[in-house]
Amino acid sequence: MDRASAEALDCDDPLRHLRDRFELPDGVIYLDGNSLGPLPRGVEERVGRLVAQEWRDDLITSWNTHGWYDLPATVGAKLEPLLGAAPGTVTVGDSTSVALFKLLVAAARSRPGRGVVVTEPGNFPTDSYVVDGVARLLGLTVRWWSAPDTPDIHAVLDDDVAVVSLCHVDYRLGRMHDGATVTAAAHTAGAVMLWDLCHSAGAVDVDLAGWDADLAVGCGYKYLNGGPGAPAFVYVAPRLLDVVDQPITGWFGHAEPFALERSYRPAADVRRMLSGTTPVVGAAVLDAALDAFDGVSMVEVRRKSLAMSDLFLSLAAERLAAYGVVPEVPREHAARGSQVCLRLPGAYGFVQALIGRRVIGDFREPDLARFGFAPLYLRFTDVYDAVEHMEAVLARREHERPENVVRAAVT
Ligand SMILES: Cc1ncc(COP(=O)(O)O)c(C=O)c1O
Incomplete structure (x- = not known):
């Protein structure tokens, strides 16, 4: 899977126009909408x-x-x-x-x-x-x-x-x-x-x-x-x-x-x-x-959510498994929600290093880095780019750097 394939998925995405309904900060890949959704337009x-x-x-x-x-x-x-x-x-x-x-x-x-x-x-x-x-x-x-x-x-x-x-x-x-x-x-x-x-x-x-x-x-x-x-x-x-x-x-x-x-x-x-x-x-x-x-079909939302987690799982298998990263989510669609956790030693530092790269997920005890897939505003290219950052963090051992392992109150 290369980036062009993810771009093609975005082109075919019937929900892609919904991203404009949100005020997302430039350059952020937001994979934590399962904790706190971003700001929708009109709220301010x-x-x-x-x-x-x-x-x-x-x-x-x-x-x-x-x-x-x-x-x-x-x-x-x-x-x-x-x-x-x-x-x-x-x-x-x-x-x-x-x-x-x-x-x-x-x-x-x-x-x-x-x-x-x-x-x-x-x-x-x-x-x-x-x-x-x-x-x-x-x-x-x-x-x-x-x-x-x-x-x-x-x-x-x-x-x-x-x-x-x-x-x-x-x-x-x-x-x-x-x-x-x-x-x-x-x-x-x-x-x-x-x-x-x-x-x-x-x-x-x-x-x-x-x-x-x-x-x-x-x-x-x-x-x-x-x-x-x-x-x-x-x-x-x-x-x-x-x-x-x-x-x-x-x-x-x-x-x-x-x-x-x-x-x-x-x-x-x-x-x-x-x-x-x-x-x-x-x-x-x-x-x-x-x-x-407004006007959004939840069937389409579900379809896109699963397509995104499928993409994430196959990219994780291809590019992160060599670093000892184990995805924690059922593979059958019927038993899968809209998020994937990665189990790895140093998961807290991993999440912090990703946040430093403006890829936002969260950490859950004891060793889980959690990423949510919110179909209204996420693109398939976001999923692709996020995994690329994850691989870079692991390759450079950024998750082990002292500034990334200090625990904050909210994880
Ligand atoms: C399954 C579940 N129930 C409840 C809550 C939170 O409840 P409250 O809104 O009272 O903080 C959370 C928060 O993450 C949750 O994941």
Whole structure:
């Protein structure tokens, strides 16, 4: 594979025009959109308007006149097609961790008499921490299921399982569960299925309705490009909308927040998942950012994501294997998300040396250099050039230089 072949792939790419929807710094190859997406065009203008007109000039009237009150629904409606979700099933508001807490409690409450939560040891840590916290709060037992060791989830399911809570795509190993199969297994056991879509939303053709999923959460700041600390989204299946019973019963989830009633009455729709005042700045940024997906087919996004990771894997085999670099991701498309980790000694220094060359990825313990493929703005030539830089770093041992091995707080 030479650079001309990568150029030909860019020429044939039906999504290539979408790169213009982003403000990418010159000369940067950004392979970390799975951690923090780049700035979409239109966001800066939206924030300027929000601050200088809506907040400064129109003050509190903006809740009505500039759609602040409706932002969770406005943003939810933009997310629904990306998630294969029916209208009126998605909202935004809290961090992923808080949203996960609310959904886990709601799920457990819907299965009284069952005492087990099934989850994975390979979870992103917050998922495991929140599962542990909810288990302690409600007196549940956590049953750990390791898909690589026990591929068939039925082995850990029985009629004591209240909730199965899983990350759709593993944040380190890029392994992806089959959403429909796992959901069906959970349902056969009578459990609620809760998906964390942080590493899928915006990069994988998620199909919540098709999978028959019950509940889901996901980050706004990764492939959805909603900016640092963007609010997370929450999905509730249509059949559960008027029964889901979440624990943080704040006024924004009330049927009539401004009736200011003494007692809590949940909203009859997905708004009941809200708790407190909408984080308006973050939600407005996410709202503007999602315009980058306007008219975009998630099937095309998925096709390009896989083509990019295929290209990366074949270039890595050709040019990096001699340096002891081992790619960590399933080779079958059906089991692969939108990122690839390279396992190598000195992975932290490797990532730092690449950042010095303006190729941005991130490091995950213990020895993984992680690279995400975001189909909206990445080109096949970016993938090609990135691997060329990787080979140069290894050939010159730049990853072993003292300035590259000093750990920063955020890796
Ligand atoms: C799978 C997964 N869940 C949750 C989170 C983060 O949650 P929060 O938005 O609460 O920081 C991450 C962050 O990387 C993640 O990868």
